[in-house]
Amino acid sequence: MTWTPDVDLARTESATDALTSPEPPPFPTPPRWLVAIDVGGSGSRLVAVPLPAVPAPSADRPDADHPTDTPDEARHRTELTGRSVAIGPDGSDVADVVRDLCASFVVARTGPHGAPPVVAAAAVGATGLATLVPDPATVHAALRTSLGTGRTAVAADALTAHLGALGGRAGAVVAVGTGAIALGTDLRDVWRRTDGWGHLLGDLGSASWIGAHGLRAALAAHDGRATGGSRPLLAAARARFGPVPTWPAQLYTRADRAQVLGSFTPDVAAAAAAGDPASVQILTEAGRHLAETLAAALAPGLPPLAAATGGVLAAGPSLTGALARRFAALRPDAELVPSAGTPLDGALHLARLLTQGATSSTTDAPTPATPLVARAPWLSLGDEPPVPAPSTTTPITGDPT
Amino acid sequence: MTWTPDVDLARTESATDALTSPEPPPFPTPPRWLVAIDVGGSGSRLVAVPLPAVPAPSADRPDADHPTDTPDEARHRTELTGRSVAIGPDGSDVADVVRDLCASFVVARTGPHGAPPVVAAAAVGATGLATLVPDPATVHAALRTSLGTGRTAVAADALTAHLGALGGRAGAVVAVGTGAIALGTDLRDVWRRTDGWGHLLGDLGSASWIGAHGLRAALAAHDGRATGGSRPLLAAARARFGPVPTWPAQLYTRADRAQVLGSFTPDVAAAAAAGDPASVQILTEAGRHLAETLAAALAPGLPPLAAATGGVLAAGPSLTGALARRFAALRPDAELVPSAGTPLDGALHLARLLTQGATSSTTDAPTPATPLVARAPWLSLGDEPPVPAPSTTTPITGDPT
Structure with a gap:
């Protein structure tokens, strides 16, 4: 799931x-x-x-x-x-x-x-x-x-x-899984991180973000709200999670809430592929968010090289297209390369x-x-000497604080 | 807090x-x-x-x-x-x-x-x-x-x-605290609930929602994102929660996450009062969400009477103004009365x-x-007979399921 x-x-x-x-x-x-x-x-x-x-x-x-x-x-x-x-x-x-x-x-x-x-x-x-x-x-x-x-x-x-x-090349990479975080670095002097703040504070455009917005669209349809509802997502969420009133208890009593939210992302991707406007909109917003996360990580001093990685990019062209367009608008000088x-x-x-x-x-x-x-x-x-045989149990790390 | x-x-x-x-x-x-x-x-x-x-x-x-x-x-x-x-x-x-x-x-x-x-x-x-x-x-x-x-x-x-x-009158009421839920009822035949789905699935416009969006605006400024940032909210959030890198550990390890998020709502209200555009925008969106929640609860069969209640309404005129305007647009026939x-x-x-x-x-x-x-x-x-003295310990309830 x-x-x-x-x-x-x-x-x-x-x-x-x-x-x-x-x-x-x-x-x-x-x-x-x-x-x-x-x-x-x-x-x-x-x-x-x-x-x-x-x-x-x-x-x-x-x-x-x-x-x-x-x-x-x-x-x-x-x-x-x-x-x-x-x-x-x-x-x-x-x-x-x-x-x-x-x-x-x-x-x-x-x-x-x-x-x-x-x-x-x-x-x-x-x-x-x-x-x-x-x-x-x-x-x-x-x-x-x-x-x-x-x-x-x-x-x-x-x-x-x-x-x-x-x-190993210098540049910026946004990693999109359950969460989303970008790092711009040359592995030496420049280290700029953006987002990666978790599902409550950020992770914008990640699987947990997409899933949460998909479930909100499902509930908007269930509640009969004037805007934002999606009946296809409501049907998909009922199929995955059961009757609507049981959803909060399924979610809030678990330690892995972000994963539960993210588990709905494939349904949003499928609904978008079938033409559901609310789902297309969610994926488009996700792509824009990821582009802003990536552009903000491409700090001065780094070569204009960037990539996005993670299976959430397979959610569809609504997401990847919006990501590419928004990144090109923010950093027209930079190259967005496929992940190696x-x-x-x-x-x-x-x-x-x-x-x-x-x-x-x-x-x-x-x-x-x-x-x-x-x-x-x-x-x-870890700085344990390889020769002689290690005997101490206290590791020496770079800077653990 | x-x-x-x-x-x-x-x-x-x-x-x-x-x-x-x-x-x-x-x-x-x-x-x-x-x-x-x-x-x-x-x-x-x-x-x-x-x-x-x-x-x-x-x-x-x-x-x-x-x-x-x-x-x-x-x-x-x-x-x-x-x-x-x-x-x-x-x-x-x-x-x-x-x-x-x-x-x-x-x-x-x-x-x-x-x-x-x-x-x-x-x-x-x-x-x-x-x-x-x-x-x-x-x-x-x-x-x-x-x-x-x-x-x-x-x-x-x-x-x-x-x-x-x-x-005790029939109508719809949206209650806005840490969460947000609306109920439209005549205490007899009509019982329509909207939202109240918790901070991950809904509670749109509530204190937890406003606080979460305020913290996202603070982090957008911290990350240097192209849009959505607020430096006043970043300063306020640092004053309340300390250095930015400590925020996730302060939040995700706690059981009362919604309350922690909601604790930032007074800062958003203060920043909006001081003219911060991002904070005004957050409160305006909150008011619109609450109006949609309330309008959806005012089900057919109920008199066109509605109210909003809860201290979050004191967050400022950006919120209450947007709530009143959006509700009037959605239900021009209905009266929005002050909470008694x-x-x-x-x-x-x-x-x-x-x-x-x-x-x-x-x-x-x-x-x-x-x-x-x-x-x-x-x-x-509870259906315990008041006379004679209660001796059983098994309660009889209306319908606990």
Whole structure:
């Protein structure tokens, strides 16, 4: 019932499935893995690929456009799905979601003689990290204790979306899922974030925003209001949620209200495709909002390059057309390019960048020209020394405050 | 920090204060009390008045316009305030709020020899009753066990707002507090409700709606969006909530999100009064929404009579002007009258109506011409026989489903 925009169901394997799937073909020698995790409001995903025999890419030759282009990666790529993050009185439980996914990966890739997989680096992109997880150290600790590597990165999902969509290039990216947030950055000096304020304060044009406005149009028809009603949306909402008087109790007693709202977005998209004027209007407004969010993130000092990413963009041409037109009006100098990859691709890109400074028992990776630099609240780096064996349990992060 | 629209602070006495205030002047004989309670999203209130020596009003001569017009009532009127209702996984906790207020009343009015007050009838108007309290029997039981009377009424706050605003006359009333709901009724055959769907699905034009839109305008200025920003609202929101990045954690981790949003409405009203165009626009839109809610509740079969009630109407002429203009455009045949009283007055009116069928040890009240009739989910009646003494603990309600 939730809106899972980026999940490619044809390629995604559930955690349970992975435990029972056939053993992958054996490596000549045990591989070292890159692990990437995307934790979102509508689910979480892990992808792991074996490190290629070729050197890791240098910072001036990003390969995020081709994240799975080596034969080993394509053959042994491991994908798992997990639950969505929950927001409670203590903030979000990203670390628990990460720990569960890592445990499933270790079980799935433990060798025939019980040897656990060797992980070279791991990176997490997490929703709400900028505002609701006060201390990324808990996520670093979850990665380190689960995977046995101190080479870890914890990023806001806005940054992994950016890395995935622009492949490491500077510019602005708006990520549209259950929520909506844009980040304009060159990964160095400029870091401008816009929106991402959650379903009550913003996330304008996101799935939760579209769904909420769709349900309001349904209720306007139900109440007989003079304006704003949509009988097709009322019929669709009754089909999805049952009798109207039950809707408040279904929504307000749940912790995942934004996801429940977002679950109605496919119905709005379908009604718009069938010509419902209220639905077309909602998607048009959503596109305009997203364009304003994106334009405001394209700060001075950044190249005029921008992209939008997220499955909500599939809601239809009403949304994407309005987004493109409004963005062109606001920033006629800028190029709006298609997204090159998903936030999970961006997290994998980030994990790969982590290995650039690593010494390795199997490869001699070059020292990077421009190493990753931590930047709160967007990017936090685990600084555990890879050699000798880690013994302390206190992580050292970039700037967790 | 919450928006408490209807509370007259000059006249309201806190529960703690009541316990330490001077003993009221003694009655020649122990009085019989009418108790009325209003349970809302931003607080709860109890008012109790001694039954007048004159007969109770008949249904065709409502006296809600003058609820405290006898000398005894004015001298001995007791007012207490309590906490607001909380919405949890099991619905709202109206019964607990009612029990606490009743206990405070009994303590405050227990006689010098330890005799508890004798209650003739008690009525509750409660927020969310139509949707989030599946069984009003728990509220009847709280009244009966706390006050010792089986003559009880439990009503949705939309009904007590109606009774207070129109004094028992047929028509439509929109009640605007933290939420917004309208009810069109003749208390007999026509019962049309509009909006009241809560802060995520509706409550258009309410304090939570105005506050949320004000905070969005503040964040639009903070983000540098092309449209919709208000720097005065950004300054006001920083003064109230602190640094912008802390806002989501302050809001999304709380159970009373609608109240937190509504707490910003006075700032929007102040900014509008100072000429901020974005704030004026928000209040104007709120007024239009409220007019549509009210017009949709004025169903066929009702006289063309309507009123708006609630402290949010004090947000300024931008709101009330837009409400009046839009309502006149939608229903040029109808009269929009000033509200005659508050929802608490309406609950007291309801308690008074309950005594019309009662036999009494001190007065002989007439048999009513048109007795109250239960109507789910608006009005539920406790049917405990007043004579003999109640011994069962199972309440009989009108139609709790």
